[in-house]
Amino acid sequence: MSRVSELLAAYDAQVRDRVPDPLPKGVTVERDGPLVRFLGLAGRGFVVYRDLGGFEGDELDELIGRQVRVFAERRESFEWKLHGHDRPDDLPQRLLAAGFEPEETETVVITPVAAFAAGVQLPEDVSLREATTRADYERIAGLEQAVWGHHGQETWLVEMLESERAVDPDAITIVVAEAGPTVVCAAWIRFELGTEFATLWGGATLPEWRRRGIYRATVAHRANLAAERGFRYLEVDASDDSRPILERLGFRPVTTTTPYVWSPPPGP
Numbered sequence: 592m593s594r595v596s597e598l599l600a601a602y603d604a605q606v607r608d609r610v611p612d613p614l615p616k617g618v619t620v621e622r623d624g625p626l627v628r629f630l631g632l633a634g635r636g637f638v639v640y641r642d643l644g645g646f647e648g649d650e651l652d653e654l655i656g657r658q659v660r661v662f663a664e665r666r667e668s669f670e671w672k673l674h675g676h677d678r679p680d681d682l683p684q685r686l687l688a689a690g691f692e693p694e695e696t697e698t699v700v701i702t703p704v705a706a707f708a709a710g711v712q713l714p715e716d717v718s719l720r721e722a723t724t725r726a727d728y729e730r731i732a733g734l735e736q737a738v739w740g741h742h743g744q745e746t747w748l749v750e751m752l753e754s755e756r757a758v759d760p761d762a763i764t765i766v767v768a769e770a771g772p773t774v775v776c777a778a779w780i781r782f783e784l785g786t787e788f789a790t791l792w793g794g795a796t797l798p799e800w801r802r803r804g805i806y807r808a809t810v811a812h813r814a815n816l817a818a819e820r821g822f823r824y825l826e827v828d829a830s831d832d833s834r835p836i837l838e839r840l841g842f843r844p845v846t847t848t849t850p851y852v853w854s855p856p857p858g859p
Contacts, residue, residue, distance in 0.1 A: 599676070599845040600700040602826060605786040608641045609676075610761065612784075613813065617752035621661075623803050624654060627653065633754065634747035635852070636662055636669035647679045655689045659853055668854040674699070675847035683851070691851040702823055704789075704818050709811040709840050711836075713768065714803050717775060719812055722765040728752045731777040731793075738795040751780070764816055766797075775800040779823035780813040787823035789813070794833055809837055817853040 608627050610620050617631045625644040629637040639659050646654055655671075662669045669685060672827065685814070713719060720810075729747045735748060755763045762784055768776040778793035791813055793807050817825055827835050828848055838844070 593703055595843055598824070601787065601824065602699065602701060602845060603641055606783060606788050606790070606826065608639050608859060609783060609786060613758050613761070615751075615758045626654065626658065628658065630661075630665070630667075633750035636665075636667055638669060639672045643682075651679070652683070652685060652689070654684060659689055659735060662853065663855055664856050667850060671776060671851040671853070673849045673851050675849075683849075686851045689853070691853045693699050694850040694852060695830070696847050696849040697830055698834050699826065699845045699846045699848055700829045700834060700837050700844050701824055701826045702837075702840070702842040704814060704822055705817075706841050707811075707814045709807060709809045709814070711811045711815070711831065712804055714805070717768050717770050717800075717803075717805060719766055719768050719808065722752075722767045722777070723756065724755055725749065727741070727765070727767065729810065730774045731765070734774045734777050734797065735793075735795050738797065747853075757782075764813070765793075766809055766812060768809060770800070774789045776805045777807055778806075778809040778813065782817070782820060782822065788826055789820075789822040789824070791819035791825060791827045806833065807840070810837070810840060 614620065615632075621628045621630065625640045625646065627639050627640065628775045631637070641743055643651065658669070658671070658732060671691060673683065673686065679703060711719070722728065731752070733746045752765060756765070761782065763779055763781050765779040766777070767774050776794065776796040778791065781790045781792065791810065794809060795816065796806050814825055825842070827833070829842070834844070
């Protein structure tokens with residue numbers, strides 16, 4: 592079994608500042624020192640990095656301020672993806688001072704694909720299939736809104752899934768678990784081409800269908816897809832609800848990640 596330090600080093604080196612190629616239509620990438628800035632995404636922009644290359648103090652404040660100015664001019668929200676082992680230690684306080692607000696912290700969990708042994712076991716009244724159409728994505732958005740209560744899923748989530756599939760269908764597989772006409776769980780896997788990682792996303796399950804092994808089955812199905820394609824690692828940004836399930840399947844926590852979100856003030 593790989594040590595936590597080895598898993599984290601591989602994640603930092605291969606995943607954190609990776610730029611997909613090709614990019615979804617309308618998405619552009621700009622580099623600013625150690626940062627990679629994603630513009631034109633459905634939902635909101637992103638700023639990611641492998642590390643901050645020694646930026647601190649006033650120099651770091653200016654780097655943060657430049658990102659705010661770029662997105663302020665576009666009237667767009669954006670996320671600064673902060674990891675628990677990022678330096679300097681006062682980075683969260685500097686983001687707060689610049690007007691960012693933290694969202695829920697998740698745990699980055701990783702497992703070698705070869706160590707994953709769970710099979711796909713679904714309840715008799717539930718089936719699993721690949722989602723490939725806009726109608727599928729609209730049903731997934733409806734599920735996400737029902738679970739989380741987020742409004743606007745019918746726009747940005749649908750656009751995100753559809754655009755990623757359109758630009759490179761080999762880089763993402765989207766699956767739905769259905770009970771008759773009802774989508775009870777939805778999840779997707781991104782194959783981070785050019786790396787050893789496949790990353791798992793989604794997994795929202797209707798409350799009345801939880802504790803029946805459906806989320807676990809979607810993880811196992813996606814793990815099988817990663818194994819078939821020769822990927823070495825599986826990675827998930829795990830919520831507090833999914834983390835215990837994933838740890839029982841062999842995933843190991845390596846760090847945390849917290850979205851710090853800046854939003855433009857209301858008005859013209």
